[in-house]
Amino acid sequence: MANIKQLDPSASPLDYYGAELRRLREAANMTLKELGESVFCTGSLVGQVETALKVPTRDFSARVDAAFNTDGMFSRLVSLVLRNQLPTWFQPFAEMEAKATHISTYQAQLVYGLLQTSGYARAVLETGDAKRVEELLAGRMERQRILEAARPPLALVVLDEAVLHRPIGGAEVMREQLAHLLEYAERPWVQIQVLPNSVGQHASLAGSFTALRFTNDHELVYTEDLISGHMTADADTVREGARRYASLQAAALSEEDSAKLIKRVMEERYGPRSAVGEHPVA
Structure with missing residues (x-):
């Protein structure tokens, strides 16, 4: 008799998804192979x-x-x-990011996550938990869907x-990543500026940060350290973040x-x- 793994549907959204899929398949008296053929994949x-x-x-x-x-x-x-696949410590920020009407971010090391290609994101993620x-x-790719919404947030980068x-x-x-940035820079709700090396000292030498604004909620400032993220609605921190971001925008090159x-x-x-984007013809 086959040893069938029993799932706890309440353990996670992924477990619930799997349990529901199995329940419906068994109710339809379908084998794994039969369902696989029906949805154009393998039974495995x-x-x-x-x-x-x-x-x-x-x-x-x-x-x-x-x-x-x-x-x-x-x-x-x-x-x-898919959203649940994000690191546990990052999920609260991702939830707020998805609700924001305005996103203002300065990135010192990497392309902002919402603007990363899958190839770039994969390379970044491979430096962490390879498993x-x-x-x-x-x-991460699911997180980016907020920029494709009917009313996406204004993203200032x-x-x-x-x-x-x-x-x-x-x-x-x-090449693909920078072309991707150029494509997004043409969208009316995305503004991309580059802070040139020639600027020297600037308002955020301490590192990257992101500010979020909402229709009916307090503004937030988000920063990260080596292994976690920190989100705050403290009024003084939000005010200081806004001051520093304005200074960065003023020092950065124009969009053009x-x-x-x-x-x-x-x-x-x-x-x-x-x-x-060129690929050989199969």
């Missing part, structure tokens, strides 16, 4: 999702909804599953010029000059833009 993959060993994708969830006629239940549930890279990547020159993931990944610098670094350091 279905089994891994059912036992919470594999994080489901949005495409997989849409196909399961179609197979069981569940009116989008799994497509809605997968959002919670959970796929899960963490899925969570100041990147230190060093971010453009730091070859995260190699030349190909950086920033785009020119990003393009120049992309072409001179990582290769011409025409190479970005």
Whole structure:
């Protein structure tokens, strides 16, 4: 007799997703292989999702909804599953970030998470918990969906010029990442400025920070240390964060000059833009 892993649906959104998938499959008298064929994947993959060993994708969830006629239940549930893959200490900030109407961030080391490509994000995440890279990547990509909402937040981003020159993931990944920044910079609700190296000392030498504004809530300032994040609504801290961010914006290049610098670094350091996104024909 097969040793079937029993899940506790209350343990996590992923466990609940797997338990519901198994319940519906068994109610339909379908084998793993039969459901796999119905949703265009292997029975092994279905089994891994059912036992919470594999994080489901949005495409997989849409196909399961179609197979069981569940009116989008799994497509809605997968959002919670994917957000839950973010580090536990980061989830409170991600929840507030998703509610914000205005995001103002200065990034000294890396591209802001909402603007990272999957290749860049993967390279960053591989420096940490290598065993959970796929899960963490899925969570980060899900987090970015707020910029695709019908009414996305206004995102004001100041990147230190060093971010453009730091070859995260190699030349190909950086070409794609910088091209991605240029594409987002054309959107009316995203403003990207580069703080050039020539500025020298500036208002946030202590490091990166992010400020969030809301329609009906207190403003927040978020910072990170080596292994955790810190979020505060303290009025003096919020005021100081606003002062420092205004100073950074004033010292940074204009949006137009920033785009020119990003393009120049992309072409001179990582290769011409025409190479970005090109793939061999199968």
